[in-house]
Structure formats: structure tokens, C-alpha cells
Amino acid sequence: MIYKFIFGKPFETESVVNLPSDTQIFTDDLKQFPAGKISLESGFELSIPLADDDMIFGLGEAMGGINKRGRIYRSWCNDDPSHTEEKESLYGAHNFLVIYSPSSHKCFGLYADYPGNLVIDAGCTKKDVLSLSCGQADIVLYYIEEKNGGIKDVVSAFRNIIGTSYIPPYWAFGYMQSRWGYGSQKDVEDVFDNYRALDIPLDAIFLDIDYMDEFRDFTVDSQKIPDLKKTVSALKENGVHLVPIIDAGVKSDEGYSVDEEGIKENMFCRKKDGSLFRAAVWPGLAHFPDFLNPDVRKWFGNQYSVLLDCGIDGFWNDMNEPALFYSEDGIKRAADTLTELAKKADRNDSIISWSMKDTVLGVQNSIEDYKSFYHRVPASLCGNFSDSEKDGTAIVRHDKVHNLYGFNMTRAAAEYFSSNCEKPVFLISRASFIGMHRYGGIWTGDNCSWWSHILLCLKMLPSLNMCGFLYTGCDLGGFSCNTTRELLLRFLALGVFTPLMRNHSALGTRAQEVYAFENPEDFRAIIQLRYRLLPYLYNEYVKACRNGTMYFRPLAFDYPDDRIALSTEDQLMLGEELMIAPVYVPNATGRTVYLPEDMYCVRCRKENGGCAGGAPEQVLYKKGVHFIFCAADEVVFFIKKNCAVPVVLPARNSSEIDYSTLSWWGDSSAFGKYKMISR
Template structure:
């Protein structure tokens, strides 16, 4: 039952009338769900049974068991599709290809050997063995065992898959969750869920769990993705268990999954080739965003814009929460409180600020409201089994919900985006799309018996729930492509599923305002990245609560390195613009804001790399480790630090009053971003900190590009140890540049430097038609001072560590 605090919050948020409506809805939903549960008769658990027949082709094999069928397709040298279906055709339910971006793959020649007790499938990078009882073994090309699976089990209309885990194996991924970074010893619910306005560590499930994870152990690594969006559960035994296992249970649908052999970077690249990669986002989206549930009028928005200008704090976007709507009706504007939204947006644009508007899927039941009326006429809304419209409760009161699993509904919904685009809105924020319907107790979900079109295959909400937001995001993305083809679509969504990265960013939702939630954010964003979702970030300071100045500052410092960089808070919370805490906090926050904008050349290039490879922007410290070893094991235990691309290691402060923190370094040389202090990895060091900074380190040898006014600064981090220069392998960085919007000309600038003792050779190569966007280049050395600089065979002037030059092809630098 709801707690007293939850009931009081509900009354404050929606009022007495709507709270009573919610109570009535909850009782009706309970009756529907009880009736639905009775219709799903329990059935015995069955194994596949004896193997009866095998048929093979060039790159596939089909197996007929007593109670199940198995189809294996080798899609690439390192990618196998495994599809189990129930021999009872009435229970078979293959997945719709919502998550799959690439359907056609080049033919792969796999060697398939049929033996009396098993069938072997070999490619240059993968070995797969199928035994007569339905158990499977996946191995690397050299025979190292990557994963062993027990025979799956048919459970009613669903399946359970079980696998043995190695003693050393660590598990990461599963989309968005709050339980832990390393997933062993936990059970996770696979059901997109609104946790109810506030959540902290150990909440499960939350908005966007996805059945994809990576396993890494002493023999290698792999990625596995279950293409089943029905309600499910996945568990991993603890490390100390004598015979540890992983088990995933889906309540319905065929057991279809994809196995990808490591190493990790290759597996993520292949997975995002399968499920899609984000397009390059507009440059403004990588800047700072300001938001609040409670900016109730155009005057308040203008006041915030003026505040950023007055405090000399850069701002790229301001978000409009549900306050801008007329009675919370989606796609409307309250013209009393926002009398000239287009004019307000023009004023914001003149300051370099874009405007983002929130959209919820719930449509108010109101015959005078055209979106509702037209949707009813089209048959666009979800219905109950008796054919009646389903009505739930969200912010407008009684509401209906579009069935985004129908193509005509996605197209119809998308038409309304033009209303806000015509007023200048630059991007959209999809909320409440798990989907959520308020409830006095229990889960905030629609009834499981709700009917969905499912592209003409018909299904219930048990099947459609987890892909509801994915299809809403698809509808919005396609609308932006249709109505604004010259610009890049930008959406952010609270919920989604596999493949979401093609359509929208994500944020961590309604976190509580606590130190524990700050630390939890790091794990959440890291696991999202390892699940294919590169663009994520928190509500700075937490959504629900009033963080003290130190907590907000520490959260802000960490978030300055996250892809999505936004302050947002709940209605009723104290104001949280970056200057409200006064000094010294305002100055500290201003410095990190400016640092974010200095880092945009680096971050934008990482975004471009992600569009090409799918590699996450925020990465765990073990990124690059192909397996677990004695040297790499400590990196797998770190859940409070992260890499930004290849070059930066960020170690946030996650405790109050912290004067130092332990930092674990991967193998190599690392220099402090602040003072070039040197640390050698692998190893852990206690590093001092202060309120003014968090610890950030740069990998050496390495190149970190930053914007310094109109110039580009190439920061060269050199390998030194005890004042001795260490010869190093070549270090390279590719800088991507374009207009920051649209699909026009582009360019890449590749810098590569080699250090041999006290001699450094730096080469510059350019491609593309976009003009170099900087007025000049500064080359600045870190960890050394210059003795001589020769640019394209001409000696040039320099300071102790910096050269200011125009474009060049080759620079030879001699160090003191």
C-alpha cells in the first residue's frame, strides 16, 4: 500500500479530485489484472527433450527436439543468432524486429560438423557446440570457453535460459538500473517502471532495463542480447557460489538471442551494428541544459535566461516542463502564461540558447480537444479486451494512450510535432512513457490485458509494455526527420528499449538528492554505455529534494563530463539555478561550466566516433582489457570513476567533506589535468582534493584538444618518469568538425605524435571540405618544457611550453 508520505505527495501534486480518480482507477486495474492472471494457467516446466533431426546450410543449422525447435544462424564471424521456439505452434511468438537495425548481412562461410553427440559450428572468430540435450557452448577461435549454457526450459508460453558462470566472471550492462555496477549476486526485473517520483540505490526496476549484458572473465569476453521484450527477470549468482549461474526468464515469447564474441570494444561495435547507432547530435545538445518542473510562465523563463547572462554562465538549452501546456494537454500551449512562445524562443535563440519542450503520451479525455477527438476517430488509442477505450490517470486527469505499435498511429502522432517546431522548439523531451498511469498503490502501469496492434500481429500489454517508449521515440524521431530534414533530430526519453539509441538520448530520471544517489549515477551511466546507450546523464543535484551546496557542486563537477549535462528538479524544490548557492560555489560551478565548453572539441569528436563505432563516451576503467587478469582485476571493482573517451579519467567526489580520495589507474602514465602531477598505473593512489576540483587525469602519451577562445589548443601529454623521458608508441587523435547542425560539409584533422626520448614529432593530416573552424592553433606541452621548435622545417618562437602557429604538416620539438 502507499505510504503516508506518498499519499501526501500525490495530494500536493495532483489535488484531491485527481487523487480520488486515481483510487477508483487502481481498484478497476486490480480487477482486470486478477482476471488476466487467472487466464494464464500454470504449465509444467519442460526441457527441449531428445534431439530428433538436424538440417544444415552454409551458415545455419536447424534442430528439431521433442518439445522445441532451435535455429542457429551465423551472421558474422563473431555473431550468432540463436532462436528457440516452442514445438506447440500456438505458443510460438517470434519477436518483431523493433530492436534490429541491420537485417541484411554479407554471407558467412561457417564450417559445420555433425557428430553423433553434438554439432560443431566454426568461424574464424567463434566456435559453437550444440549437444543432443540442447546445451550450448561458445568458445573463441583458439578454443577458450567463453560461455556454457544448460538446456533451456519451456515454461508455459515463455522460456528460461540458464548459463554457467566462471568464478572470475564479472557482468555489466542490462540497460538502466540502480542496484550495482557489477551485476553478480543480484536479480533484476525486466519491466520498464516509474519508481514513483523518487528513487535511490537498490531501487529495481526503474525506467529502462534491457536484456543485454557483457561477461568478462579470465578466458575472454562476450556480449549477449535477448531479443524478447516480454516481462522478464534475470539473475546472476554471487562470486562465492560454488557453481554460479545466470538465469533469464521471459513470461512469453520465443527465446531469441544474439551471442557476440569479444573483446569488449569489438562486441559493442558489433552489437550497435546490429541494433543501430545514434546519428551525430547537434553541437548545442552537448552544452549545458537548465530545467525545472515549476518554470510556470514566459516571465520565469526570461528571468532564468537573464540570470545566466548576468552571472556570465554559458547555457545551450532551456527545457519547458509540463507547465507550458494548457491543462497538461499534450501539443498545446497555455497562451495566458506563455502568450508569445515563438517570440520567447526567438529571444532565447538570440542568446545562443535552444528550447526543448516536454511531451507525455497521455492524451486528456476531452471532446473539445482536437488531439483526443481525432485520435478517437482514427482508432489510435489502446483498448481493453472488451473493445472499450482504456482510460488511465496522468497529469491531465483521465487520459487515453496512443498505440505506438501501429504504423498509422506513429504517423498520426508525429504530425503534431510540427505545431511546436513551427514555434521554434529545437528538441523534445519524452516523459512518462514507460508508460505510466498513476496508481494509489502497486506499480504505475496500465493493465496487462490492454490490447496492442503489434504491427498487425496483435498482443497484450505484457508484450508491448517494454517497447512502448521505443515506438513513441521512433514516432518522434521520424516526425523530426520529416518536418525538419535539414536539421538533426534531438530527443531525450525517460524510457526505451534496445535500439533506442537510434532515436533518443536518456537521462537517469527521478533520483533522490543524496550522496548515495550521486555515486549511483556513475554506475548507471556506465552500464547504459555498455548496453549501447552512449548519451545519458543525471538531473544534477537529484530530482527530488534540496541538495546542500556541497552536494550540488560535487554533482555538477561530475556531470560536467557526462554526455547529457542538465540541472532539473521537482516542483516544490528550492530553486536550483547554478548561482543560487552564492560564493564560493558559484565561481566553482562557473569554472566547470566553462571547462565543459572548452572540452567541446573533444566531446564532439567522441560523439562522431560513437556514430561510427558505437563505442560509449563514458567508459569503465577496464575499457581495453580483453580479459580479467591479476593486473586488470582491480579495475573491474571501481564503480566511482570513469573514462571519457581514451584520454580522460574522472574521479568524482562522492562523499561530504572529502579532502582526498583513492584513485585506481589503468596501466600507463597519467597526468593531472590541473597541475600535470604524474601517476603510474596500474596502481592505486590516495590523491588530495579540494572543494574547487575533482580529480581528472589525462593519459600519456596523448592529445587533448580544447577550445581557447577562437583558437584550438592541442595539449600534448608526454610520458615522463622521475624527470626522464620515456620512448612511447605513436599517439593519435582525430578531431571532427562541421557546422554543428545539419548534414553539410565536414572535416577531420588527425594529429599523431611520436616521442623518442627528448624528441617529439607531431604530424597533421586533414580531410573533408569544411574549412578549419579555428583562427589558430596552440601546441602546449604537459610534463615537459621546450628547448626548440621547428615547424615545417622552419624554427619558430615559443614559450616554455607553448607554440602559437597556423596550420602545419610536421612539427619537430626538442625537450629540455
């Protein structure tokens, strides 16, 4: 059952699109809310009492565990490349959570539909209170309960009201290679040649900002790539796709047609006085398209045609929180502050040095900058969020609706593709809000080459699935810092199972392509395993999208009566048949695994050990705790007893997979019983 509680006059985010006819709707009713107490005295605050054993799941892309209890989270799309333990917000804003009581088996879901800064205190300040608060008392709360249903039923009910998740083209489930620094035809050819020479499967090569002409969106540096159409065609003939980046900021540059047209047609965000807002990102000072305006979305979506006409059929949208390196006003504010601090430099005051540091660092992604520009939005959507209205258009300050920016950039592209492209187009975004899951996938941003970030990725996966984001994955190997051979192997062993399997790294770090390490055949075997499992992984992904279920689930969702499963935070269920338990510490010979029921341990090795061909080692283990050996060049996963999964022989890319080679792994009594869906 869905209950919708409307307070004040909220902004219509368009995240909820399929409310059932029996939804109960309440307006400004503080007494009818079924859980906790609501206060409107200072903005909005909801306080929900927590029992000692209550668990909190969800919140999408966030730090912390699968059980989110005990931390503070801030829903604010944030360009922060350092994903350390104390961080309250990352790139996405995903305000859906489920509270589950193991003792009573009762659970309910809560979605706070609010486009700005929302704080979720999940039993941190007070261990027995969950609180949600925001500065404006104009918000929609959705309360979801399924009587006699479990956590999965509540999640499915939510997924149904927010719409079907994005299904990318089949090739998007292949292995992908990316690096900040690829920018020339030679870079692309070198990557392709090295993968092909070593017979390592590859479906896509990504281009970061270096392919552009001086970082101008929708341009190509002809000195680096003389004939993009020819380059794309040559790759496609070999089953490989080229995926360029598009950033949110449009370079402010006389003679640059996109910028000049955007100014002429009033497509960019402006300040309160009507002047154009500018801030610096990679191209230097840039203008920012007003993506919350439908006309701007249509205009910006049309810009992709320049690259689509060259045969490009995949994009990644970046820097769309939006990231702001600095603004001209911000530099002036910082300079004024530093001047005043300099006058106090002769004092014996250590606080001055900290203030100077904070002033300089505070120039980037400054809240003052986010408060300084505005959107033109249909007045019918705005509620109490508008500063002014005229002729059906409202003027809305950006910080009030900040979390919708990246969502609507990706929506702009997806809507254009849907209307103008015959085949599905690959599309992922860095920033997101619930609702964007209908238009594209996400990657989890600039992680690091840290062992802890394997586990962080694993914990984010089911939380993102709860919020509709099924097509997701992390930068395998880590984006920042220098990876190691062992670390990359372990990252890839998780990446075998994530829908997005992309190796991506930063400029200035060591080469992270798998052929840059000794014994590349070990990497080849793990990537080949991905292609062997592709029929099953793709099938389970599409089923989850169509049915509003989860591709990845915590063990707690499937085994809510099992106390060990409830507390297991480093294993996941995948589809209806598999469980994964990756190794995420260095120099390990294996790891302890909890089996919530009898399962086959499937051990895949190179050569004829299951990765490149042949059959893996399969051993049936009883329910319980086991130490499972797993070398760095192996992948181990688990198939439930009485279940089997389809596999094929590996191929150089997804287009060459031969379904006539289909066979089965798992319980022989279940061979052939798994239902495949048509692609």
C-alpha cells in the same frame, strides 16, 4: 561471430537491424546453444553456470554495480522515482550483457530480444548460476563471441547489429537548466537573465508540464507564454534553446483537437471489448496513443509540428513507460478490496493495515491495468503474441510488449523530424528499449539529491553505452529532495563529462539553479570547463557512435589483465585519452584513485586555473594507487601519458565557441596529434 537462436514465434521488436551475412541461425534448437541449458517446460528459462571469478557487465539502466553479478534484475520499464538499493527495475529495459572470465580471458555477449517481463538472476539465488526467464517461450537469443577478442570487441559486435546511436545537435552538448515548475515566459526570462548576468554558460532551458494549457500535449498556456514563437526567437538570438516536455498520455477532453482527432482516427489503445482505455496521469484521465502501430506513430509525430513551427528544436518525451496513476477500473477494484478489508477491521490482525496500504499503492502502475489494454500491430511482427488477427493486423495485449511503448513514442517523433526538419532535433526519452538508441537519448529518470546517486549515475554510464545509449546523463544535483551547495558542485564535476549535462529538480524542492547558491563563480568555473573540453568530448562522442564503440568504459575493459582495474567501480575511461574519478562523498578533501598506467593528473580551478582560461595544474603520476586532493570547487581528471586533448576558451554558449583559440592539455609530446572530425 553472431549466433541467432529463435524459440517459438517471437515478437519482432525491430531492435536488431544489421545482422551480418555469416550469422548462424538456429530454430527451436535446445542443444546447439553454446552456453548453459535452456528449458521450455514453463515459459522460457536459460541457466548459465558461473565460475567463481566470472564478471557480468551490461543491462543498461539498472541498480547495482558496474559488475552486475549478485543481484536480480527485472526488465520492465517502470515509473519508480525512488531509486533505492532493493529495486529490480527502472525506466529502461536493456537486455544485453557480457560474461567475462578474468582467469581464462574468455567472454561472450548475450542479448535476449524479448519485449515483456524478463527476469535476470545474476548469481543471486544461486551464486554460480546466471538465469534468464520469462513467461512466454517465444524469444530470440543472440550469442556473440569474438575469438581472440576482448570485451570491447564483443560489445562492438553487438553495437553493430543494433545500429548507429543517435547523434544530437552540437548545442545539446552545452549546459542545460531545467526545473519542474518553469511554465511562464517570466520563468524563462528569469533563468536566462540570471545566467547571463553572472556570465555562466547556458545552451538550453527546459519546460516541464506547467507550460501546457491544462497539461494538454502540444498546447501552450497563452496566459503564461503569450507568444511562444517570439520567446523562442529571442532566446535563439542569444544562443539558447527552449526544450518543452511531451507526455505520453493525451488528455481525455471534449474540444481538445488532439484527443478528438485521435478518437476519430482510432489512434488510441483500446480494451478487449473495443472501448477506449483511459487512465489518469498529470492532465487527469487520458488516452494513450497506440505507438506500436505505424499509422499512429506517423499521426503522433506530426503533432510536434505545432511546436516546431514556433522554432522549437528540442523535446523531452516523458511518462512513457507508460506511467499510469490510476484507472477507473483500478479505483473500483481497490474500493471493493478496501470494503472487504473494512469488514475485518475489528479483528486484532496487523496484516489488515498492510493489505490496505498495498491496495492503495497498488492502484498506480497496476499490472491489471497493463493487462487491460491492447495494441494494433502488423501481424507480420507479432508471432505468438497476438490475441487475434484480421486483415493483416494483430491485436496484442499491452503487458506482453510493455517495454516497447516508450521506444516507439520516441521513434514516432524522430521519424517525423528526420522527414520534415532540415537540422537535427534534440530528443531524449525517459523510457527506452534497445533500438530506441537510434532515435534519441535518455536521461536516467527521477534520481535524488543523494551522494550515492552520483556513484549510481557513474555506474550506469558504461552499462548504457554497451546497449547503444551514448547520449545520456542524470539529473545533476538530483531531482527529488533538497540538494546542497557541495552536492551540486560534485554532481556537476561528473556532469562536465556526461554527454547530457542538465541540472533538473522537482517542484517543492529548494531552488537548484547554480545562481541560487553563494559564490556562484565556483559553479561558473565548472560549467566553463565543460565548454573548454567541448571539442574533445563531442569528437569522442561522434567517433563512438560512428565506430560502434563506447564513450565511457569500465577500467576492466581497457585493462583486463589488471586485477585492481577489474575491481574498480568508481572510475571510468572516457574516449581514448581520459580517465575520470569523481568525488561522491560529502566533506571530502579528495579521494583515492587507481592509475592503471602512468597518467597526468589535471587539476582545474576557477579564474586562470584552467576553467575560465589559462592552464590547469598538470602532474605526471606513476601507475599505482594515489590519494588525490580535490576541493569542491575543483575538477580533477586524468590524461594518459603520451596523449593530449584539444581545448578552447570558454564561451557563453556552444554557438560562440571559437575554434581558433584551440590549444592542448596533456603530454606536450602529443600536442597536435589528436585527430579532429568535422562537425
